[in-house]
Amino acid sequence: MTTTARPSAARERILETAFALFYARGIRAVGVDLIIAESGVAKATFYKHFPAKDDLVVAYLDKVDGVWTGQLEAAAEAAGPDPADQLVGLFDALGTACRREGYRGCAFINAAAESQPGTAVHDRTVAHKTAVLDWVRTLAERAGARDPESLARSLTLLLDGGLASGSLDASPDAPKAAKASAQALVEAATAA
Amino acid sequence: MTTTARPSAARERILETAFALFYARGIRAVGVDLIIAESGVAKATFYKHFPAKDDLVVAYLDKVDGVWTGQLEAAAEAAGPDPADQLVGLFDALGTACRREGYRGCAFINAAAESQPGTAVHDRTVAHKTAVLDWVRTLAERAGARDPESLARSLTLLLDGGLASGSLDASPDAPKAAKASAQALVEAATAA
DNA sequence: AACCTAACAGACAGATCTGTCTACCTGCAA
DNA sequence: TTGCAGGTAGACAGATCTGTCTGTTAGGTT
Numbered sequence: 248m249t250t251t252a253r254p255s256a257a258r259e260r261i262l263e264t265a266f267a268l269f270y271a272r273g274i275r276a277v278g279v280d281l282i283i284a285e286s287g288v289a290k291a292t293f294y295k296h297f298p299a300k301d302d303l304v305v306a307y308l309d310k311v312d313g314v315w316t317g318q319l320e321a322a323a324e325a326a327g328p329d330p331a332d333q334l335v336g337l338f339d340a341l342g343t344a345c346r347r348e349g350y351r352g353c354a355f356i357n358a359a360a361e362s363q364p365g366t367a368v369h370d371r372t373v374a375h376k377t378a379v380l381d382w383v384r385t386l387a388e389r390a391g392a393r394d395p396e397s398l399a400r401s402l403t404l405l406l407d408g409g410l411a412s413g414s415l416d417a418s419p420d421a422p423k424a425a426k427a428s429a430q431a432l433v434e435a436a437t438a439a
Numbered sequence: 440m441t442t443t444a445r446p447s448a449a450r451e452r453i454l455e456t457a458f459a460l461f462y463a464r465g466i467r468a469v470g471v472d473l474i475i476a477e478s479g480v481a482k483a484t485f486y487k488h489f490p491a492k493d494d495l496v497v498a499y500l501d502k503v504d505g506v507w508t509g510q511l512e513a514a515a516e517a518a519g520p521d522p523a524d525q526l527v528g529l530f531d532a533l534g535t536a537c538r539r540e541g542y543r544g545c546a547f548i549n550a551a552a553e554s555q556p557g558t559a560v561h562d563r564t565v566a567h568k569t570a571v572l573d574w575v576r577t578l579a580e581r582a583g584a585r586d587p588e589s590l591a592r593s594l595t596l597l598l599d600g601g602l603a604s605g606s607l608d609a610s611p612d613a614p615k616a617a618k619a620s621a622q623a624l625v626e627a628a629t630a631a
Numbered sequence: 632a633a634c635c636t637a638a639c640a641g642a643c644a645g646a647t648c649t650g651t652c653t654a655c656c657t658g659c660a661a
Numbered sequence: 662t663t664g665c666a667g668g669t670a671g672a673c674a675g676a677t678c679t680g681t682c683t684g685t686t687a688g689g690t691t
Contacts, residue, residue, distance in 0.1 A: 257668070273553055275467045278648055289669045294650070352552060356603050360549035361465055364606075376607050400616035405593075408600030411548050414556075415568050424592035428624055435623055449638065470678055481639040486680070 258296045260286040265307050270354055274304055274361050274368075301368055304358070308371045311354045312378075318344070319379070323386070330390035331437055334383070334402060335430045341406060342422035345413035352414035353407065379403060390437055398436040405429055450488045452478040457499050462546055466496055466553050466560075493560055496550070500563045503546040504570075510536070511571070515578070522582035523629055526575070526594060527622045533598060534614035537605035544606035545599065571595060582629055590628040594621055 264286035268277045279300050283293050297303040318340045326336020344350060351357070355372040362368040380403050387395035387402075409425040456478035460469045471492050475485050489495040510532045518528020536542060543549070547564040554560040572595050579587035579594075601617040 255667080272555070273467075275465075275553070279650085280648075287669095290650085290671075291652085292668055295667080298650095300649070351556075352548075353603075356544075356548065356607075357552035359607060360544060360552040361467070363464070364543075373607050376604065397612075397616050397619065400612055401597075401620040404597055404600035404604060404613060404617055404620065406600065407603045408596035408598065411545075411599045411603050412568065412596060415548075415551060415565050420589075420592055421596060424589050425596055427589065428593040428596065428620075431627055432620055432623060435627070447637075471680085472678075479639095482641075482680085483682085484638055487637085490680095492679070 255296070257286075257288050257292050261288055261293060261296060261303070262306055262310060265303055266310055269304070269307050270311070270351060270357075271349060274358060279303075301366070304368050305371050308355065308358060308368070308375070312375050315340075315344075315354075316379070316382075319382075330386050331433050334386050334390055334398075334433050335426065337383075337386075337402075338406070338409075338422065338426035338429050341409045341413070341425055342419065345409070345422050346419065350413055353410035356407065356411055376403075376407075379406075387436070390433065392433075392436045394436065398432065401432050402429055405432075447488070449478075449480050449484050453480055453485060453488060453495070454498055454502060457495055458502055461496070461499050462503070462543060462549075463541060466550060471495075493558070496560050497563050500547065500550060500560070500567070504567050507532075507536075507546075508571070508574075511574075522578050523625050526578050526582055526590075526625050527618065529575075529578075529594075530598070530601075530614065530618035530621050533601045533605070533617055534611065537601070537614050538611065542605055545602035548599065548603055568595070568599075571598075579628070582625065584625075584628045586628065590624065593624050597621055597624075 261282060264282050265277075268282060268285065279293060282303075283290055297306065319337055322340035322343075323333040323337045325339070326332040355375050358368055359372040362372070380399055383402055384395050384399035387398045392398040405425045405428055409421050412421045453474060456474050457469075460474060460477065471485060474495070475482055489498065511529050514532035514535075515525040515529040517531070518524040547567050550560055551564040554564070572591055575594055576587050576591035579590045584590040597617045597620055601613050604613045
């Protein structure tokens with residue numbers, strides 16, 4: 248029972264390497280051989296932890312989900328206790344992400360572009376987007392929006408648009424416009 | 440001088456095949472061998488018209504640009520003579536696109552996800568997004584928006600978000616929410 | 632009839648990709 | 662001391678990918 252923690256060091260190294268390479272270059276563009284070399288692991292070890300490349304891809308998306316969801320929640324929380332402010336504040340996470348060196352768009356949208364509907368990878372992407380939409384909807388409900396569903400839709404649309412554009416346009420105008428629009432939509436949707 | 444039209448039949452067949460396959464399966468997922476077999480063309484003919492695969496990819500994006508821009512303009516025009524209405528009406532093209540069988544998101548965002556910044560393919564994507572933004576901006580100016588630049592940004596954000604989400608969520612709610620939000624933003628930006 | 636252009640047909644080279652398999656090593660626990 | 666779990670090292674198979682090259686065929690022009 249002592250076993251040095253199930254998440255072995257080798258596995259962690261592989262995942263860390265994949266995280267960086269998949270995001271920076273795309274999933275298909277990165278072969279398992281490169282990940283193996285870069286993470287200094289034996290091939291057999293790689294295939295022991297991830298029986299197929301797609302298993303690693305899904306694990307990579309799990310990791311991205313954790314990171315991005317955390318940033319979204321942190322930005323919302325930083326905006327104060329008012330749910331309406333939180334809905335707007337969450338867009339600060341977008342600005343921060345786009346400004347980051349090596350930003351290359353939304354990992355999920357990118358993964359979806361490289362996978363076919365019905366595969367585990369594609370499903371993982373859909374699950375992520377659904378989870379974000381659900382979370383924003385509860386925030387919209389708490390903010391007392393007249394139509395929380397459609398406000399949540401609009402805000403996630405804005406968010407996805409910003410995520411996608413951020414990699415095509417270096418200017419910070421997109422995140423700014425996204426936040427400003429979010430503010431306008433939230434105000435309109437919660438006005439007495 | 441009679442030459443059966445410079446855009447030869449073989450070239451057209453290749454491009455047509457690439458258009459369908461690249462969009463449906465992704466660029467990296469489709470090899471030139473498949474395009475050659477599917478379009479019933481000889482390998483030498485293929486490489487005569489497109490010296491490298493990337494040349495075909497750029498031609499594919501040119502074609503998508505023509506089609507999508509046309510649909511956007513048609514939708515705007517169909518909304519009537521008022522520029523403000525046209526800004527909203529353009530979102531009908533989004534709904535139509537998402538509803539289409541085999542819809543798989545924005546070909547440009549997808550291509551960007553599979554290419555590196557600085558390549559011809561990536562540049563073509565940026566050029567497309569810039570062109571759309573410019574066009575929306577002139578519409579916003581004609582509509583008398585207080586800040587045409589930022590209204591155009593917001594609307595293209597909404598558009599890109601809808602384009603990206605459309606492939607992850609079969610429901611027609613995303614395009615509907617996009618149009619409704621666009622309406623609200625246009626009204627707010629042009630109100631006296 | 633001679634010629635030329637565009638296209639067809641397909642072998643081939645060389646790289647790369649995923650996944651399997653054998654063999655060896657090391658540290659710990661019974 | 663024995664056994665085992667987890668790791669290292671790397672050859673190998675089989676598929677697939679881009680791009681080149683040789684040779685043939687068909688149609689139109691001069």
